Amino acid sequence: MTELSSALLEFVAAPNVTVVLSEDGCTVALESAGKPDHTSSYWDSGNDSGLYVEPEDATLFDAQRSPGDIEDYINDYNLTVPVSPELASSSSATPLGAIGISISGAPIFNDSEGNGDVSLGVIQGFDRNGAHTGPQTYHYHLEPKAISYDDDSLVGIMADGFLIFGRRCYSSADYPTDLDESNGHASVTLYTGSGAEDAEYHYHVSTEQYLNGDYYLIFPGNFQGTPGDIN
Ligand SMILES: [Zn+2]
Ligand SMILES: [Zn+2]
Known part of the structure; x- marks a missing residue:
């Protein structure tokens, strides 16, 4: 196998993600700086990014938001996964941080x-995409509506190499009716x-x-494959 699958080509086309296929074609390395390509109230309100939007409820957001703007976080996320991931013999819990x-x-x-x-208090500090900043990066906990809202869009790739799609x-x-606990x-x-x-x-x-x-919630369950490190 020497070609990327059509799903991985979506990541190639994504402006904020870099994808490199290994020479043997067995693994793929994804890299991102952790910044989204969509609007958020967590971009600096000076709007140098052009992606700042007012929060839905400014008073509540200002009271509950996490510290720091997206621009304040310098990251370089790398994840290497098999091109054809397999289910593990047992599932494994997800860690804090990027999964x-x-x-x-x-x-x-x-x-x-x-x-x-x-908690609800934490959610009140999210932007419209179920995301906030800190401790090292802007990140999603809930359905990221700019990517998928009650549909079957490709949302991302998990650390075990399996893809994640929207609710449908x-x-x-x-809505699928045969889902496992993950x-x-x-x-x-x-x-x-x-x-x-x-x-x-x-x-x-x-x-x-x-x-x-x-x-x-975007991913409340365990990994069903073998997760690689995101570092
Ligand atoms: Zn968080
Ligand atoms: Zn499905």
Whole structure:
């Protein structure tokens, strides 16, 4: 195998992600500076980026937001994953910090904030993309609406090499009903062939409402593959 899959070509096309296929074609290295290619209230309000947007509720946001603007964080995220990841014999818990790289360039975090679960107070400090800054980077905890909003868009790639899509699945255009405890399942996607033999394991953004609100955790489960380090 010496060519990138069509899904990985989406990352090649993404302005804030760099993709390099290994010489033997078995692994792919992704690199990003952790900054998103979309608007956020976490860009500096001086708007040098051209991507700053006012928060929905400025008073609440100012009270609950995390310290620092996107520009304040200098990062270089590297992740090397197999081109054809396989399910592990047992799942593994996700660590704090980056657990995946999204198609926007910003990292994906799990459902924890420090030592606790993401709380309503933390959510009130998120931008419209379920994201905030700190401790080292801008990152998503919830469905990143600029990438996917109640649809089947490609959201990113997790540290175990499996892709993550929005709440809906291309295979049915609906919410998947056969998800495992990591919101994963095997089915065809936009990037596979259409036959039963083309089914590939992938994750979805959680379809369960979090804290009874219009909030959907991006990756609350365990890795079902073997995660590489994102460093
Ligand atoms: Zn966080
Ligand atoms: Zn699916």
